[in-house]
Amino acid sequence: xxxxxxxxxxxxxxxxxxAVYLELAGVLSVKSGYAGGHVANPTYEQVCGKATGHAEVVxxxxxxxxxSYDDLLRIFFTIHDPTTADRQGNDIGPQYRxxxxxxxxxxxxxxxxxxxxxxxxxxWGAKLVTELRPLDIFWPAEAEHDDYFNRTPWSGYCRVVIxxxxxxxxxxxxxxxxxxxx
Ligand code: MHO
Numbered sequence: 001x002x003x004x005x006x007x008x009x010x011x012x013x014x015x016x017x018x019a020v021y022l023e024l025a026g027v028l029s030v031k032s033g034y035a036g037g038h039v040a041n042p043t044y045e046q047v048c049g050k051a052t053g054h055a056e057v058v059x060x061x062x063x064x065x066x067x068s069y070d071d072l073l074r075i076f077f078t079i080h081d082p083t084t085a086d087r088q089g090n091d092i093g094p095q096y097r098x099x100x101x102x103x104x105x106x107x108x109x110x111x112x113x114x115x116x117x118x119x120x121x122x123x124w125g126a127k128l129v130t131e132l133r134p135l136d137i138f139w140p141a142e143a144e145h146d147d148y149f150n151r152t153p154w155s156g157y158c159r160v161v162i163x164x165x166x167x168x169x170x171x172x173x174x175x176x177x178x179x180x181x182x
Contacts, residue, residue: 004028005064007072007107008035008135010055010099011080012088016162017058019149020079020169025178026067031059032141032148035101036133044142050093057101059138067176069107073100073114078172079165082118083126089161098128101135108134 011017014032021030034042037054047054060072080088082098100115102108111132119128149162170177 003064004061005069006103007060007062007069008057008101008103008138009060009072009076010035010057010097010101011076011082012056012096012098013091013157013161014056014058014141014145015148015157016079016088016165017076018145018147019162019166020075021058021060021072022147022150023166023169023177023179024067024072024075024173025176026063026065027060027178028063029061031061032145033057033059034095034139034141035136036099036131040137040139042139044145047095048093050095054095054139055097055099056095056141057099057138059140069110070114071176073111074118075169075173076100077114077118077123079169081124082128082130083124085129098130100130100132102132103135108132 018030018032021027034047034054035057037052039052042052042054046052086094086097088096100111102111115128149158152158
């Protein structure tokens with residue numbers, strides 16, 4: 001039986017991260033959800049209300065033989081802006097904060113290492129504000145958020161916000177896609 005692992009990240013609206021990681025070879029599933037808050041079983045509406053403390057996150061199930069946790073992190077730092085506190089573009093609020101939620105010590109150490117690598121490369125030209133905090137409870141989001149980009153590619157948010165992130169990912173990681181880029 002194949003051994004899979006999980007990674008949990010928040011980098012703004014979870015629809016964006018889901019859309020990107022679903023295309024990455026080695027990823028078995030991506031589930032949007034909420035973590036890092038203090039209310040049990042939060043709803044999307046509650047989290048949007050900004051009072052539950054949760055971040056919108058994705059939980060990625062991956063095969064470590066095909067993609068490393070370090071690479072998941074490098075992709076994370078390519079597709080969201082880790083320098084804007086509680087904000088990702090026009091999405092503003094604590095639920096949109098940049099956050100890495102390690103599942104164990106090895107992931108925590110990798111997060112420190114890759115953050116240092118990204119900071120040293122000066123990719124974003126400003127200080128990284130990404131929060132590093134052990135995963136507490138992952139609350140899966142409502143099913144209506146599943147596969148959002150692929151189901152509603154024509155919506156304004158998908159075309160304006162998500163599509164450019166997916167395009168950037170495909171360009172930088174063309175050799176890592178489940179299907180080779182056309
Ligand atoms: N501002 C966007 C964010 C969606 S995301 C799942 C919207 O309300 O459609 O938070």
